[in-house]
Amino acid sequence: MAHPPHRFHLILIKPTHYDDDGYPIQWRHNWIASNALACIYALALDCRDRAVLGPQTEIIVHARDEICQRVPIKAFLRQIANDDNRVLVCLVGVQSNQFPRAMDIATPFLAARLPVIVGGIHVSGCIAMLKELPPDLREARARGISLFAGEAEQGRFEQVVRDAYAGRLQPVYDFLDNPPDIAGQPQPILPSAILERSGWRSISIFDVGRGCPFVCSFCTIINVHGRKSRFRSPDDLEHIILANQRLGIHQFFITDDNLARNRNWEALFDRLIFLRERRAIPLRFQIQVDVRAHRVPGFIDKAVRAGVDQVFMGVESVNPKNLTGAGKNQNHVEEYREMMLAWKRHPVVIIGTYMIGFPNDTTESIRRDVEFLKHELPLDIVYFTLVQPLPGSRDHQRLADQGAPMDMDMNKYDTTQPVTAHPLMTHEELRAAYLDAWRRFYAFGHMATIFRRMFALGSNKKLTTANRLYWFSYFYPHMGIHPIDGGEYPIRKRRDRRPALPRENPILFYPKNLLRVARHTITRHFYFHRVRGLMWRIYRDPATADYRDAAIVPEDTGR
Structure with a gap:
């Protein structure tokens, strides 16, 4: 032709x-x-x-x-x-x-x-x-x-x-004033050349809804996608699953900011249950929900039956003043454990986001909060970020209107470094507190506790938990980048350096880069096997089945 x-x-x-x-x-x-x-x-x-x-x-x-x-x-x-x-x-x-x-x-x-x-x-x-x-x-x-x-x-x-x-x-x-209806529109798909290099070669990504009803001041989603929710249909969802199945993909991250607020959640889950149970497609999902999703009748049970085994939720803070100041009024700290244990009735890995650098935070308060996360909540993974006024958020709009100083280098707006003044902490203190939070939560002693809780609750997510713990504990403390920007086998090209910086001498660049790659590869493999080894030791310990602590005992048991 x-x-x-x-x-x-x-x-x-x-x-x-x-x-x-x-x-x-x-x-x-x-x-x-x-x-x-x-x-x-x-x-x-x-x-x-x-x-x-x-x-x-x-x-x-x-x-x-x-x-x-x-x-x-x-x-x-x-x-x-x-x-x-x-x-x-x-x-x-x-x-x-x-x-x-x-x-x-x-x-x-x-x-x-x-x-x-x-x-x-x-x-x-x-x-x-x-x-x-x-x-x-x-x-x-x-x-x-x-x-x-x-x-x-x-x-x-x-x-x-x-x-x-x-x-x-x-x-x-x-087109901001007229968000489109996404039902029946071309469904998200990626070429195999990209999928082969992402998510351990087995995970893809899509959305089934956009928009969020909440009003968090740090959020950009509500001001770009709007507060009115719009959804794909169950037929759209099935098309996405089958198209990816032809590429050998059965695991997915559903990016909806809050799947529990999708009014079609039950029809979507029913379609996924049909594909898993009738079509025998081995589907697995990570979804994002709010901390009150357990109040939606039947949501958790159907989510798990549909293949959800990882849940990403915005904990954000355990300080009520921080939550109120950020407009996160839907979060109630006193309900966090109840909510997480509702998910933990099933073999589900819980990933919670936690923000550091709210106006009320100090070095001491951040340490107390991290200890609270460790000892009082059954979180498997914590995704730490520094509070930043991201363009598109009400926080950024407010500071821009006030003429407040903000760093003009957008490259720094990656939620790992300060970009504006904090009322109680210097930039150096914020950076130190942020690094300390990663190190405290992901100390090997606490990772051992996470494994003990997992086995005591009857979860079979051994490798998923170990892999996530390795990934989230390694990248920021050891490489200075957020885990979401992490990967395997780093690539660095001398001529790709930012134009504002001088190009390095090749005689210096290539040996230094070779050492950098070797150091990362060796330490990453060592760290990976150390986390895996810790998991297997606890798995084989007969005492693990009887393990209990405050985080996995419901509040009403009178402990």
Whole structure:
């Protein structure tokens, strides 16, 4: 069959961000793929399959997730030149900390006079919440980069593609005031080349709903996706599962900010139960819920039956003043244990986010809170973050309106470092407290306690718990990066260093990098096997079955 005479390239790039040395964080295999990239890739394939540019133009779709793939810019430029420079370069799902890297990726494409558009939470959040564009977005516009705010379904991405093909790409596409209905829209999917390098080669990612009814001041989701929830249908969900099954994928992270508030949760779970029990698909899921999901009748039991074995929840703080100040009024500390034990009736790994650096925090209070997490709650994993005024949040909007000093380097907005003044702690004290929290919670003595609780409660999630404990305990204390940015076998290229920093001498760079990779590989393997060994020792200990402590004894037992 003859190819159409014209070819138009859609290049979709999900950028990474720079580490403290100024090099892009990259791995041969990273922790988890990008749902934003999966959504846009599906829309791009839909444009290709429907031939939206006409039967005489073939759309060629390229997708790269930079945290686990090299972006072959020179090869792209040669290929595009052969097709008369018909292309649209899309920088997809760009978070605030990824925006500087996105701009550097755009540079060679702009030098070749090619159209570039950037979207994601940073662009959308700034346009949604600020009175005027911040300096980095103004600079992007001055360089000729188009901005996309909002979500891309219901023909919005197709409109951008058509405009780029016609040579009339608009400076700004703003769809924030009209979030699309996502039911029946192209379902998120990723190419196998990305899946093979993400999530231990067996996990993919998707959403079945968007929007959140809560009003947390640090959250960007509610101001970008809105507070009105919108959902995919059970048929959409089944299509996602079957499409991934053909790629050999049966494990998934469902990215919905709060699946328990999806009014269609029961129909969605019923469809997953059908696929597991009638179609014998060995499905496993990690979901995100709020701390009151156990109050939804039947939700936990059906979630587990549908294949949920990991639950990610926003604990955020055990200080009521911090929760009230952040607008997290749905969280009640006195109910945390009851809620977690409701999940622990099943073999479920609980991952809780915990934020450090609220205005009331001090070094001493943070230590007390971490000890509370360790001794009073049956948490398996804690995902620590530093409080940051992320662009798109009410916290950032308030500080911007006040003219308060905030660090202008967006690369630092990765929730691991201070970017604005704290009323009670210096930047150095905050950094030290943050590191101390990771070390205290993930001390080997406490990891032993987590394993004892797991076996005492009858869970069979030995390897899942051990793998998560290894992953979350290793990366920040040992490499200075958040576990969500972690991976296996680091990649660092000398010429990729941030342009503002000097390029290192090759005689120094390559030996130093070789030692860095060797050190990481050796210590990672040692740490991994040490955590696994700890788990097996406790598993074989006859006393483990009778283990009890305050965290796994319900409040009403009169302990």
